[in-house]
Amino acid sequence: xxxxxxxxxxxxxxxxxxxxxxxxxxxxxxxxxxxxxxxxxxxxxxxxxxxxxxxxxxxxxxxxxxxxxxxxxxxxxxxxxxxxxxxxxxxxx
Amino acid sequence: xxxxxxxxxxxxxxxxxxxxxxxxxxxxxxxxxxxxxxxxxxxxxxxxxxxxxxxxxxxxxxxxxxxxxxxxxxxxxxxxxxxxxxxxxxxxxxxxxxxxxxxxxxxxxxxxxxxxxxxxxxxxxxxxxxxxxxxxxxxxxxxxxxxxxxxxxxxxxxxxxxxxxxxxxxxxxxxxxxxxxxxxxxxxxxxxxxxxxxxxxxxxxxxxxxxxxxxxxxxxxxxxxxxxxxxxxxxxxxxxxxxxxxxxxxxxxxxxxxxxxxxxxxxxxxxxxxxxxxxxxxxxxxxxxxxxxxxxxxxxxxxxxxxxxxxxxxxxxxxxxxxxxxxxxxxxxxxxxxxxxxxxxxxxxxxxxxxxxxxxxxxxxxxxxxxxxxxxxxxxxxxxxxxxxxxxxxxxxxxxxxxxxxxxxxxxxxxxxxxxxxxxxxxxxxxxxxxxxxxxxxxxxxxxxxxxxxxxxxxxxxxxxxxxxxxxxxxxxxxxxxxxxxxxxxxxxxxxxxxxxxxxxxxxxxxxxxxxxxxxxxxxxxxxxxxxxxxxxxxxxxxxxxxxxxxxxxxxxxxxxxxxxxxxxxxxxxxxxxxxxxxxxxxxxxxxxxxxxxxxxxxxxxxxxxxxxxxxxxxxxxxxxxxxxxxxxxxxxxxxxxxxxxxxxxxxxxxxxxxxxxxxxxxxxxxxxxxxxxxx
Numbered sequence: 001x002x003x004x005x006x007x008x009x010x011x012x013x014x015x016x017x018x019x020x021x022x023x024x025x026x027x028x029x030x031x032x033x034x035x036x037x038x039x040x041x042x043x044x045x046x047x048x049x050x051x052x053x054x055x056x057x058x059x060x061x062x063x064x065x066x067x068x069x070x071x072x073x074x075x076x077x078x079x080x081x082x083x084x085x086x087x088x089x090x091x092x093x
Numbered sequence: 094x095x096x097x098x099x100x101x102x103x104x105x106x107x108x109x110x111x112x113x114x115x116x117x118x119x120x121x122x123x124x125x126x127x128x129x130x131x132x133x134x135x136x137x138x139x140x141x142x143x144x145x146x147x148x149x150x151x152x153x154x155x156x157x158x159x160x161x162x163x164x165x166x167x168x169x170x171x172x173x174x175x176x177x178x179x180x181x182x183x184x185x186x187x188x189x190x191x192x193x194x195x196x197x198x199x200x201x202x203x204x205x206x207x208x209x210x211x212x213x214x215x216x217x218x219x220x221x222x223x224x225x226x227x228x229x230x231x232x233x234x235x236x237x238x239x240x241x242x243x244x245x246x247x248x249x250x251x252x253x254x255x256x257x258x259x260x261x262x263x264x265x266x267x268x269x270x271x272x273x274x275x276x277x278x279x280x281x282x283x284x285x286x287x288x289x290x291x292x293x294x295x296x297x298x299x300x301x302x303x304x305x306x307x308x309x310x311x312x313x314x315x316x317x318x319x320x321x322x323x324x325x326x327x328x329x330x331x332x333x334x335x336x337x338x339x340x341x342x343x344x345x346x347x348x349x350x351x352x353x354x355x356x357x358x359x360x361x362x363x364x365x366x367x368x369x370x371x372x373x374x375x376x377x378x379x380x381x382x383x384x385x386x387x388x389x390x391x392x393x394x395x396x397x398x399x400x401x402x403x404x405x406x407x408x409x410x411x412x413x414x415x416x417x418x419x420x421x422x423x424x425x426x427x428x429x430x431x432x433x434x435x436x437x438x439x440x441x442x443x444x445x446x447x448x449x450x451x452x453x454x455x456x457x458x459x460x461x462x463x464x465x466x467x468x469x470x471x472x473x474x475x476x477x478x479x480x481x482x483x484x485x486x487x488x489x490x491x492x493x494x495x496x497x498x499x500x501x502x503x504x505x506x507x508x509x510x511x512x513x514x515x516x517x518x519x520x521x522x523x524x525x526x527x528x529x530x531x532x533x534x535x536x537x538x539x540x541x542x543x544x545x546x547x548x549x550x551x552x553x554x555x556x557x558x559x560x561x562x563x564x565x566x567x568x569x570x571x572x573x574x575x576x577x578x579x580x581x582x583x584x585x586x587x588x589x590x591x592x593x594x595x596x597x598x599x600x601x602x603x604x605x606x607x608x609x610x611x612x613x614x615x616x617x618x619x620x621x622x623x624x625x626x627x628x629x630x631x632x633x634x635x636x637x638x639x640x641x642x643x644x645x646x647x648x649x650x651x652x653x654x655x656x657x658x659x660x661x662x663x664x665x666x667x668x669x670x671x672x673x674x675x676x677x678x679x680x681x682x683x684x685x686x687x688x689x690x691x692x693x694x695x696x697x698x699x700x701x702x703x704x705x706x707x708x709x710x711x712x713x714x715x716x717x718x719x720x721x722x723x724x725x726x727x728x729x730x731x732x733x734x735x736x737x738x739x740x741x742x743x744x745x746x747x748x749x750x751x752x753x754x755x756x757x758x759x760x761x762x763x764x765x766x767x768x769x770x771x772x773x
Contacts, residue, residue, distance in 0.1 A: 015257055018293035029288060047263045051285070052293050059288040082267045084280035084300060 004068075005033045011041050015048035025056045029065065040071035045079050054085055103376060105149045106202050110195070112142035114447055117191050120184050121450045133173060139187075140169040144318065146194065157207055158197050164219040165190045167311055171223075176310075186218045188451070244331050245274065245305035246313060251281075251325040254295040261320050263300070269316045274306025303331070377477055379437050387433045394426040435622055438478070442520045442529070443471035445480050449491055449518060456495050463502050463513040464495065470520035475527050476622035482599055483529070483619060486592045490531045490615050491516065493589070498535035498613055508610065510534070526601075526643075527621055532614035538607040540564045565605045566703065569593045597701070597752065600626065600643060624721060628748065630714035630740070631697065634684030639719055639738060639748040646698040646705065648713060651691045666696060666707050673698060673707045676758050681733070687711045701751045706758070708749075721748060733757045 005028035007021060028035045037053070039045075060067050069089075072080075080086050119139040123132055143166045150158035165187060171177040193215045200207045248270075252263060270276050281299040285291075304313070313328055320326075401419045404412060446468050457464040475483075499514035506512055519530045540561060547553045547567045559567075571590040596603045601619035620626060620643065628639035655667045656675065665672040675696065679686040687693065688711075696707040719738040724731055724747075735750035 015294055022291065022293040026289060045264070046257075047296065047298075048257045048294060050264065051296065051298055052291070054282070054298075055285055055288045055291050058282075058285070078268075079264050082264055082271060082278065083298070084278035088280075 003034060005031075005035045007035060007037045009037065009039050009042055009045075012044045013039075013042060013049040014044065014046045018048050018052050021049070022052055025052070029056070029060060029063070032063075032065065034066035034068070035060070036068040036070060038070050039076045040073055042073045042076045045076055047083065050079055050083055050085065054088065057089070102153060102202075105153060106198060107376065107378070109146045109149060109198050112146055113191050113195050113198075115139070116142045117188065117451050118447065120188050120191070121454050123179055123184055132179065136169060136173040136179070140166065140173050143169055146198075155201050157209075157212070158194065158201060161190075161197065161212055161216060162194065164216055164223065168219055168223055170311070170314055183222055186215065186222055188455075189215050190219060245303065246308065246310070247329050247331055248302040248304060248313065249299070249325070249327045250302060250317070251299035252296040252320070253323050253325070254292075254297070256320060256323045257296045258294055259320075259323055261323065263296075263298075266316055266320070267300070267302070270302060270304055270313070273308045273312055273316075274304050276305075277303045279303075305331070377438065377440070383433070383437055387430070387437070390426065390430045390433050394423075394430060397422045397426050431625075435476075435625065436474075438476050438622065438624070439474035440477050440480055441472045442475050442480065442527070443468075445475075445484050445487060446471050446518055446520075448484070448488070452488065452491060453495065453516060456492065460495065461501060462495065462499055464499060465513050465515050467515060467517045468519075469517070473520040473522060473527060474621075475520075475619070476624070478623050479527075479599055479619055479621070482595065483617070486595045486603075486617070487518075487529070487531070489589075489592050490617075491518070494531060494533040494535065494613070494615075498533040498537075500536050504536075522621075523618075526618045529617040529619070530614055531617075532612060534612040537609045537611055537613050538565050538568065538605070540609065543567050562606070565607055568605065569603070599623065600641060602643075625718050626721060626748075627716065628719045628738070629697070629716050630746065631678075631708075631710040632712040632714055633678045633682065633710050634686050636682070636684060637714065637740065637744070637746045638678070639746050640697060640699065640708070641735070641748065641751070642716065644699045644701065644751045646700050648695055648697045649707075651694065651696050651709075653692055656691055664691075668698065668705075668707075671705065673705050674758065675707045675709055676754060677709045679709070679711075681754070681757060699751050701755055704755065706755065708754070719746075719748065 005024065007024055007028075009021075013021070025035065035056075057067055077086075080089055116139045119135045119142075123135055143162055147159045147162035147166055150156070150162065168177070168183065168187070172179055172183070177183070193212050197207050197212060250263070250266075252261075256263075267276070267278060279301040281301065282297070284299065285297040291297075310328065317324075317326055317328075397419060401416075401423065404416055404419060408416070449468070450466055453464055453466045494516055499516065500508070500510075502512040505514065515534045517530070517532045519532070521528055543564050544553070544559065544567075547564075547570070548555045552567060552570050553559065569589045569592075593603050596617055596619070599619055600623070601617060603615060603617045605613060605615050607613035627642040629642055629645055631638050631640060649666075649668065651666065656664050657667065657672070659665055664675040666675050673696075675691070677686075678684075679689075691709065694709050694711055695713055697710055697713070698705055698707050719740075721736045722738060724734055724736050727737075733750055733753040733756070735748045735753070737745050737747050740746050
């Protein structure tokens with residue numbers, strides 16, 4: 001069993017990919033794995049994906065699971081800020 | 094990959110015209126100052142129609158249309174948000190805007206230039222309303238100073254769970270808001286479930302947004318306009334800052350410019366420009382149930398066809414009964430298919446009736462009359478082509494009833510009637526025809542006046558003792574008008590004869606009944622379709638012809654001694670108390686009859702515009718429904734012939750046009766032309 005689960009987001013992450021990412025994240029959470037989410041290449045992300053990550057991060061944090069956000073792209077950071085999630089991510093990453 | 098959007102233009106135009114009809118109906122139904130729930134729903138409907146037109150026009154690059162719609166959309170938005178009272182002035186301006194939009198869309202559809210003058214005039218009118226207007230009382234209390242002067246806005250935005258699935262994205266919307274001013278965002282995650290319970294495509298988040306800056310409400314509305322109905326949204330102005338308050342403390346009454354009186358802006362006599370070209374493709378919307386039933390019928394036809402072809406492969410005389418059954422089934426299938434296809438062209442007459450509430454509203458206001466319009470039988474179905482052609486005659490009759498029939502409130506009161514006159518449009522099916530009645534409870538036809546006018550114009554002799562219904566019929570004579578003053582509503586004297594002519598050209602008839610002081614009723618009878626008609630097949634020489642059944646009064650055998658020869662006028666037949674000219678069809682068509690003796694033939698009495706003639710034929714054959722094929726499009730127009738049809742045995746029969754035959758009879762030079770054609 002890998003101790004870290006890698007999630008590749010690619011350049012675009014929208015509601016169309018959410019079900020797949022959700023399944024990967026849920027599996028990692030059930031397994032108690034640390035998760036590395038690669039958002040470095042993201043050029044487009046929508047509210048459904050941001051809500052998914054937000055919900056995961058909140059519960060993962062509560063369960064003491066480690067989430068690594070690798071080199072977040074500017075697009076990702078701006079989108080997080082515009083939805084008012086910036087402070088939440090900056091609390092403790 | 095690029096998409097050719099022009100393929101969607103037709104749908105856009107159809108939907109936009111429907112939207113405009115809905116807007117018009119809604120506006121006419123709205124009461125000044127009323128703010129009950131019915132009206133707010135109506136305003137919403139009107140707003141949505143305007144909004145769709147604006148969106149569609151923008152998408153397709155019809156920028157003049159979308160720019161024009163923007164102004165009225167803003168006005169409607171203020172009305173539905175309760176920021177503006179619904180004034181009669183605003184309703185009238187919006188109605189004019191609907192007219193302009195309709196003209197604009199027609200111009201765009203036909204690829205001709207948009208009449209910018211009328212668009213600009215109405216735009217200015219709407220603009221003036223927006224700048225001054227009558228803000229709602231509630232608004233005065235809570236949102237002074239004017240909303241656009243607020244220091245900023247507080248927005249609560251709670252998407253409904255399905256919002257993300259509609260393609261709308263709060264990220265994009267909030268980014269647009271941030272582009273307007275200084276935006277601070279507070280996320281509300283209280284509805285967000287545990288990750289394991291999350292439905293990734295549902296939206297659980299909500300936001301409270303504070304947007305500071307010189308921003309109008311319209312700018313914010315525009316950002317949220319596509320999620321209307323998919324979220325809970327409240328937008329309220331922030332408390333203004335002290336400095337702003339000082340600036341806006343003065344009442345702004347001085348700034349208010351009265352919107353110009355509508356008449357000052359729009360020339361009321363200006364008629365919408367007539368379509369310059371008729372090239373726009375016509376289309377029809379068909380209910381899916383009608384299409385499904387056609388598909389079923391075609392399926393049955395295919396089964397019958399395969400059964401018959403199987404039978405044909407190994408045919409024996411012993412299977413004759415099966416063949417007969419099969420052919421009967423084929424006949425049934427064909428008839429049902431024909432009926433099904435004819436039904437596709439049928440539209441409810443409400444398409445023609447819908448224009449009248451507006452017409453009556455405008456004209457009654459113009460003439461200072463109070464009129465209640467009652468529509469019934471709107472669901473009666475009629476062929477689309479007939480519907481398109483009956484529109485103008487109907488408008489004329491309605492205008493006529495309003496102008497000549499219904500009296501002013503004072504006159505009505507003086508005559509012991511209620512102030513409000515009743516105009517009733519009714520439609521129903523009767524046999525194979527549709528009957529449309531236009532009745533009013535006005536003064537009725539003035540028989541004395543009609544008679545004296547007819548005598549003055551030499552239409553009747555002063556000593557003619559006409560029955561009342563014959564006097565009423567005089568109004569259909571060319572050049573007849575009894576209006577004391579020629580108004581721009583009706584009364585130019587070119588009306589009723591044209592109405593009758595147009596109705597006749599559709600194969601229909603119009604008649605009037607009237608009672609002095611109680612009102613008049615115009616009754617129009619029309620065939621349900623122009624593609625098929627009931628005809629009487631006749632034999633003349635070796636040829637068969639079809640006479641439209643609707644024109645035939647009766648058929649008689651000619652008895653010796655009933656025909657007289659009149660010098661210069663040919664033969665006349667004495668039928669009861671009338672003398673009918675006899676037209677020997679074989680002479681007209683240059684044929685050899687079975688017999689030239691009148692007693693050997695039959696006289697078919699036909700009527701056109703109150704003139705009866707007898708057509709001499711060799712024999713009457715079957716009465717049948719015939720499918721009309723146009724001579725004009727397949728050959729050329731031939732006077733006296735309405736078209737042709739193919740008979741059961743495959744031969745072609747010409748369909749007689751009674752009005753044309755009368756013209757031939759009166760003008761022998763035309764007969765020579767006809768004979769030349771035959772010879773060719």
